[in-house]
Amino acid sequence: MKKLWYLIVFLMLFWTHPSSIHAESTLQYLIDQAPEHSIVRIPRGVYHESIVLSKPVTLQGNGQVTIQSCRKEPVISIKGQRVSVKNVTVIQCSQEKNAAAIQVSGTHHRIEHVHIRTKGIGIKLEHAYHTVITQSSIKGEKQHNGIDLWKSEQNVIEKVRIEKVRDGIYMEQSDYTTAVQNLIQQSNYGIHIMYSDHITIQKNISKNNVAGAMVMETKGGKIENNEFIFNNRNVHAQGILLFDATETKVVRNNISYNRVGILAESASNNLILSNEVRGNFIGIQFKEANGNIVSNNTFISNVNEAQALSSSDNEVKRNYWDASLKLDADGSGYSDIPYKTNPFFLSLTKDIPEYQLFFHSPGMVVLQKLWKSPDNEAMTDDSPLMTAKIQDESKSSSGVIIVFSLLLFLGSITLWRIGRKKEDA
């Protein structure tokens, strides 16, 4: 009888475990009861509910807190002003179209240390302004976007790790969006800009996607110090696409090992400066792109350095092309022989892509030499750089050379002294 009594007490204790009770009923209750500008601390546990935050409060997880829902509604809806969500894991398991883990509208919200696993959209911002998403992660199932901005302005996305989603960060009609130090991988497009002006994309890494960045229908943006690398898993893969982009600065990016490094189509008045374009199938490709400046870039080990078609009035100068013939008679640091690309291969393969099989075949090389393209269709660098400008690598390599020379010098002195000692003996 005593044993039975213990069992009943044990079962009662089990059933009244705090996380189960709170998970079912009290999270939204806690939020509703909390005064404005207070901190709602959530005890560790798994909470199966979707919640709405519509007043200025901070929702903070203490320990491992998971909020999970398989309903079409967002797991967390953020509305109004100055809502913060910190230290929680959010799981959206709904298969419904457009289901989001977190949906944001309103102004001055903050999402920090939030880790999302979703079958739908990660974070959806609609009419959201001055919101910061930082130090978080999103893992999807490749069907929907990681962070999706629609008619939202002045938002900042920083230090977010996004993987296995459709587009890592997608913005449409969302001016003045800033994306800094994010890592986006194994997705369709890393960063996708549509009809959004004055965006800032800095120090992000976008790798192993179909495209590093699709910069479309935009004006006045800054794309600086990013790494768009290994985006080569698709026949149409590219590091960065500028489509109908104007007055956009693409500066000091590492655009390497993609199928096409930089593709600029119907793009005008953009600045493409000081980028390292390495190991791509095609380094830079222009199609109907006019009035752009391409300068001080380094093109190394690209199978095909540059192609231009129906593109004129572009200022291409002072780039380093490793395949160009170089002669610097006056010691200016710039070659006296202009480097001219030939778009013959691109025009040939445009209509019949299968001809790509003949790339660099002897017959094709002869044809390319015979077929001189008109000047206005070629990309010509009038004064190519004599040496590549890769600061970090040159520094490290010169350092290695100095250390190696010192070691050699010390070694030879030691050997010489040992030899002398033996002679003296």
Add this chain to the structure above:
Amino acid sequence: MRKMYFIFMLCALLIITAACGKKEVSPRAIDEKNDKCAQCNMAVMDNQFATQLILKNGKTFVFDDIGCMYKWKSENKNENIEAEFVRDYHSKEWVESDKATYVYDQSIRTPMAYNVISFQDKKDAEAFISKNSGKILNFDQLQDHKWKMNKEMMEKNMQDGHTDMNGDHSHMDEGNDHSHE
């Protein structure tokens, strides 16, 4: 006997020429992994916005938005087009473009924001409009449609001092498909 042979040959010839005349062009399936829009370079999803254009030489172009197809046509007027297809908004089946009914509304989200969708049946188009909003266009009217993307239109509205599109104007649920979904 010779007459019979002649008649037989004539019939055979007629059948062959008739068969040639009835050469049907059928649309191909969308390959999401490898298809990209011939106009805007974006991946073409196997969804209700995909369109397809087949040239007389057998070459096929796919587009992610009806607007992209019309923009391509305006830039490639010398190409001989054999057939063009759009999708039914609900069933996602291919429909010959001249047999479809179209709906335009600025709040309909399409991949490149040209805001035009297509239906096999006019009734479905009318039902869509009664539930949401929009304007019905038949194939002939679509040829005169001004293909403008919504950002341009938005800027124009702003300049004209019309409504602020960044305000509370919510986009339609049914047209709430993102460019690439």
